[in-house]
Amino acid sequence: MTLIVASLVEKSVSGILDSSRKALSIGADLVEVRIDHLDSLSEATIREARRAAQGPAIAALRSRRQGGKCDLKDEDREKKMRQVVDSDFEYVDFELGTDDRILARVLEEDIRPVTIASRHFMKPVGRSRIEKTLLDACKAGDIGKVAMPCEHAGHAIMLAQVGSSLAKSRKKYVLIGMGEQGQLTRVCADQVGSELAYACLPGKEAAPGQLDLVTQSKMLKSEKLLVGLLGHPVSHSVSRPMQEAAIERAGLVGAYLPFDFPPDELDRRALKTLRELGFVGLNVTIPHKEWAFGICSRKGPAAIATKAVNTLTLGRNSVVGENTDVTGFARLIDGKIVVLRNLKCLLVGAGGAARAAVYVLTERGARVTVTDIEMKKARKLAREFKCKAVPPGSFYRDKQEFSLIVNCTPVGMKGVSEKSSVKEYLLGPGTVFIDIVFNPLETAAMKVAKSRGATAYGGLEMLVQQGAESFRLWTEKEPDIETMRQAARRALE
Secondary structure, eight states: OOEEEEEEOOSSHHHHHHHHHHHHHTTOSEEEEEGGGSSOOOHHHHHHHHHHSOSSEEEEOOBGGGTSSBOOOHHHHHHHHHHHHTTTOSEEEEETTTSHHHHHHHHTOSSOOEEEEEEEOSSOOOHHHHHHHHHHHHHHSSEEEEEEEOSSHHHHHHHHHHHHHHTTSSOOEEEEEESGGGTHHHHTHHHHTOSEEEEBOTTOOSSTTOOBHHHHHHHHHSOOEEEEEEESOOTTOOHHHHHHHHHHHTTOOEEEEEEEOOGGGOOHHHHHHHHHHTEEEEEEOTTOHHHHHHHOSEEOHHHHHHTOOOEEEEOSSOEEEEOTHHHHHHHHHTTTOOOOTTOEEEEEOOSHHHHHHHHHHHHTTOEEEEEOSSHHHHHHHHHHTTOEEOOTTHHHHHTOOOSEEEEOSSTTOTTTOOSOSSOGGGOOTTOEEEEOOOSSSSOHHHHHHHHTTOEEEOSHHHHHHHHHHHHHHHHSSOOOHHHHHHHHHHHHO
């Protein structure tokens, strides 16, 4: 059973008393006193800190080398660690390579604390090094502990795979991925096989990516719904707060994790690992939609019609793909423009989102023109849906006019580009411009459209509606769409 540890980063003994009481009352099984954060490292203060800490406690004197605040070295550090050991903490955390000598001595004693042999890497390392370091840590102490920052989801998947391979052994260990991309190892600490899961009091994070105690407790003590997002990048996404609001509103316990997978890090094995950890569904965004379409064992009707997948439902022996962008786009344009037969529409972009848009528009009888800087993609999309493809530079020359213009590219997205995705001469009174970009709420292209007298709408409603459809597929429950809408908007404001 994984125990929940509340990391306390207090400067005073009184702070430790107050925080430990609160931590135990909201889900912690034990507390970690970060000795290196105390204003004083005197022997008397360390003993007072132990008396103040309520319940079972771990003492950690983290060095700067391993991400802490302690500058003591060699004999001075060893003397201080001896004082920590003698202060009656139930557990003491020793750093590999720094505390090896005193750790070996403590292990020979008849009456001693439970020893944690830890190594905190300050940058990502490879699987072989993680495996070797973790095995060395398990040999060195009662519990081996390895932590590593995760710059992308591939790092967290690797840590989870290492833990899963070691879980059947009788070794006691802790594996932690730090940062948002490492939260998989915290949410799934029990599935990864970690003996301890470190969490924090609200606003008092002791390490990057720590979950708060209430959330960590729910993840370990309840049956949970695990879903997420595959993309690169994912920092702009607000799907997490939106979907987690829907999960809570539906009376479920769960998490929605955004996974930043560079293209060469996402493969079938990564997907298999997520399924084995308990994930039942995933949204898919740029640049992985084509990959997602190819790995499905079965596809829903919208995915078949558009040849694009943005939602995966993971069964025990199946991966079902669907394109909920179709529902999202259809509900986005409803009430904003009446799509009459032969309505002239321009789609900027020929990727996965454009497939949903062209499908909806052509089904309603519109005359669609597609343009993309990659004309090969535009021509392919146009052939499939029997519409027209033209180069981006041809519009000014041909003086073409469109009643509806839709940006289906990431141009204008926060963190991607602040430029307008559409040339201003295409916009004017009577034109409806829709930007499927939702972050920011008003894009540069929308501002240009409004300045030219056009009517402009953003992509928030498409995000909400496609997310609601994904939620239905994963849970077979009806989401509270207004709750999702409000959560997404709050995240963007």
